[in-house]
Amino acid sequence: xxxLRPPRGSARATHNSPILGxxxxxSAAALLAYMLALWLLSxxxxxxxxxxxxxxxxxxxxAWLAYAIGDGCRGRRLLLSVLVSA
Numbered sequence: 001x002x003x004l005r006p007p008r009g010s011a012r013a014t015h016n017s018p019i020l021g022x023x024x025x026x027s028a029a030a031l032l033a034y035m036l037a038l039w040l041l042s043x044x045x046x047x048x049x050x051x052x053x054x055x056x057x058x059x060x061x062x063a064w065l066a067y068a069i070g071d072g073c074r075g076r077r078l079l080l081s082v083l084v085s086a
Contacts (some may be wrong), residue, residue, distance in 0.1 A: 023070055027062045034058055060085050 038054045063084035067077045 023066055026069060027065050030061060030065055031058055034061060 035051075035054065035058065038051055042048045042050050063081040067081040070077055
């Protein structure tokens with residue numbers, strides 16, 4: 001089971017770090033804005049084929065957002081972002 005909040009009384013419960021839900025909301029909002037802008041551009045250009053390569057860039061954007069606002073081992077977050085970007 002995936003926990004969105006740390007258990008009460010734990011050391012992380014008192015730490016003011018972003019929780020998984022906050023990271024998901026920020027990522028979803030960024031993806032929505034990015035894909036909406038890409039779709040509007042495709043309408044203007046009358047070429048929907050530009051949306052397909054945009055999906056890969058969306059994954060990269062989410063990986064770096066999670067790196068920037070997430071918590072935990074910085075090395076693991078960096079490794080994940082670099083692997084998604086490669």
